[in-house]
Amino acid sequence: MDKSVAALTPVVENSKDWQRISPIALLFFTERLIKFFVSNLVAFLPALYFGYDGLKENPQLGLAIIVGILLFICLTTFLNYYFFQYRLTQDHIEIRSGVFSKKHINLPFSKIQNVKLEQPIYYRPFNYTCLQLDTAGSAKQEAQIVALKVDFAEQLKKEILAQYSITHHAESPDDSAELTPEAVENEIILNTRSIADLVIHGITNNRIWIFLGGLAPFFDKIASYIVSTFSDFGINIEQLLTFSDKPMWQITLYAVTLTFLILLPFIFFSIAGSVVTFYHYTLSKVGDRYIRRSGLLTKYEVSMRLSRLQMVIRQQDWLDLLLKRINLKFEQANNVLTQHQAGAQNNRIIVPSIFAHQCAALVDDVYPNNQMMTIAYQRISKRFLLRNLVFILLPLYSLVTVFLTVTGKTQLLWGITPLAIFAALLIFMRWYRWGYASDDNYIYIRRGFFGVDYLCFEHYKVQQVKFKQSWFQQRHQLCSISVVLAAGAINLPFIKADKGSAMLDEILYQVESSGKSWM
Known part of the structure; x- marks a missing residue:
């Protein structure tokens, strides 16, 4: 055994008894439950809309509902805390959780590929953190211990990674290089983001239509409230919005001003979300492991082994194109299962609002000799x-x-x-926008509407291929193909049938002949 690997010997004491977490975890479970209600707020809007008049006439009913919700949160939080236990054995970690739906997770250290630490702001004064364990399986196999002392969590993290290193050292001697003390000391910072960059990211990634869609049932009441509010200040909105006796320049000015006032609060909200998520952002590299650290209220640490990288996405919305900024995403296994869950972007390797030369340097680092931005893309059929x-x-x-x-x-x-x-x-x-290309090592996909995304992945990462032809496509010698990676499926419609068949044949040949693992 290599001395550098042996140096990280297990130091966390094992116990046959189930351990309870600190009572401070009550805060964690409360926050998670509140996030659940907020993330599903749109589902409750119709009930709130139809029941608004009844609650207005019977305020005691509304008070009873609020008290009931608070009691439900308190009871559920306590039960989640009470039934959460963990146990460390020689080379396993076991976690039991759940109130009505019981879960018992048993993870060998050797199967845990990533260990992530998340420290919410309410944990910092007490020096606690959350330990998240990530395997190569589905998201349901991931686990977390929600309240550990930081020192103990760091100690346990080192032991888990050391065990993984020892297990795989014989298979790949270079696979554990990043776990040695020397490698950790030589951590390389690849990219950082300033507050100005995060503000730009918040502006360019504003999803205002989601909020406007949720508010649609309340537009009449909101409009009435706005008119009433301005009337209290002596401003007659209805008169101002009567355009029959006003010149076109004044109508245009009103429209632009009103649009800006509507957009402004949503833009501020998006900027705040960007800053909270990516504050003090750093992307670093230790051996073949990429580590993203960020977060204002909650400190996130997400790591990704290069072997787990499934696909690189170079993403630009229309505002990104105008401001010449790029969002770079490193998609790894399991992301397709978690990207729609609350807080999903906090568990992904994203580099927000970078310039073209920074993007090219990062892509070249993970995919040497790629031609993402220089290769000639073929458009799909007209x-x-x-x-x-x-x-x-x-x-x-x-x-x-x-x-x-x-x-x-x-x-x-x-x-x-x-x-x-x-x-x-x-x-x-x-x-x-839709185009495709390939070379000896990579497949490239271009897609989008007013913005444009570039996808790049290696042939041998593909796990499944599909060749499809409708009657219309078969008549015109066209086809649609689909390739499935651990990060999700990618579809390419309306390409020449012979080219689609040749591309799939090349993918299958690379998968069979390379002998490389997708993980």
């Missing part, structure tokens, strides 16, 4: 436009037009026609 515009959108618009004309509601066409034109524009931009 018959994609024919199918979606001529055979789907145009007949649908024609049927709606005929129906509205027959029913005498032609005035609605002033609203439906712009929507149809916008849908046609989206379909065209989708075709215009």
